[in-house]
Amino acid sequence: SVKGKTAIITGSNSGIGLGIARELAKVGAHVVLNSFTDSEADHKLAADMATEFGTEVRYIQGDMSKGDQCRALIEKAGVCDILVNNAGIQHVAPIDEFPAAKWDAIIAINLTSAFHTTAAALPMMRKAGWGRIINVASAHGLRASPFKSAYVSAKHGIVGMTKTVGLETAKENITANAICPGYVLTPLVEAQIPDTAKEYNMSEDEVIEKVILAKQPSKDFVTVEQIGGIAIFLCSDAAAQITGTAMSVDGGWTAE
Numbered sequence: 001s002v003k004g005k006t007a008i009i010t011g012s013n014s015g016i017g018l019g020i021a022r023e024l025a026k027v028g029a030h031v032v033l034n035s036f037t038d039s040e041a042d043h044k045l046a047a048d049m050a051t052e053f054g055t056e057v058r059y060i061q062g063d064m065s066k067g068d069q070c071r072a073l074i075e076k077a078g079v080c081d082i083l084v085n086n087a088g089i090q091h092v093a094p095i096d097e098f099p100a101a102k103w104d105a106i107i108a109i110n111l112t113s114a115f116h117t118t119a120a121a122l123p124m125m126r127k128a129g130w131g132r133i134i135n136v137a138s139a140h141g142l143r144a145s146p147f148k149s150a151y152v153s154a155k156h157g158i159v160g161m162t163k164t165v166g167l168e169t170a171k172e173n174i175t176a177n178a179i180c181p182g183y184v185l186t187p188l189v190e191a192q193i194p195d196t197a198k199e200y201n202m203s204e205d206e207v208i209e210k211v212i213l214a215k216q217p218s219k220d221f222v223t224v225e226q227i228g229g230i231a232i233f234l235c236s237d238a239a240a241q242i243t244g245t246a247m248s249v250d251g252g253w254t255a256e
């Protein structure tokens, strides 16, 4: 059970990260929220969650595009039983027009941050004799779409890293798994609708129907609560032998 365990979720003041944090807090985990900002709203979010669920919730600022800040997040938390590498950004453009700075930022935040946090968290998990690493990859960790070269590269990369970490920790009561969501209607997806509309010369409604949900045979968005539920399952005893996998939660996208 995750009750009383400490979970650090990177990029968790919004979207899927916040959804996972809330589901973990609901079942009694102590939670560390994170983003690169350090606003009153961030700290209030943590305080309100603590009140709502009666568990310990801290907010620790850290920019996941910087390796030293990734490691500092884990060190500041002081304990890490469950690590959820979730922070991620997106940019949509053809590869020959793709800004190099955006490429670097996506690889840093969506892939390299998980290398640093995992390296910092593993000694704590080994000391505790138990650990769960959950990487929020994507259906784009298993399939590609045009105009998303950096994102698809980072997400395929983190699926590979998940397999490697699963093997390195296989005998240690620690598991590492990736969750590969299809489309979840979060600010990240909402933000790419205008650019995608431009690339495909469509209206924004047409993009949702003909581009986004066209990928998802269920014709429905995945919810953040569902992703949180999968994370809790991966922390359960039933999932103790599940390691190094990429779990699709995509309404059938990757079955095609």
Ligand code: NAD
Residues within 6 Å of the ligand: 010, 011, 012, 013, 014, 015, 016, 017, 034, 035, 036, 062, 063, 064, 065, 086, 087, 088, 089, 109, 110, 136, 137, 138, 139, 180, 181, 182, 183, 184, 185, 186, 187, 188, 189
């Ligand atoms: P979101 O924009 O709502 O959330 C992203 C989170 O990452 C935010 O909390 C943001 O503050 C944080 N973040 C961004 N840059 C950061 C940085 N430098 N340092 C620390 N935190 C940073 O988006 P989301 O849809 O909830 O995405 C969360 C994860 O889920 C991402 O890894 C994304 O690739 C993945 N994902 C999303 C979808 C989807 O359809 N929304 C599908 C598959 C995978």
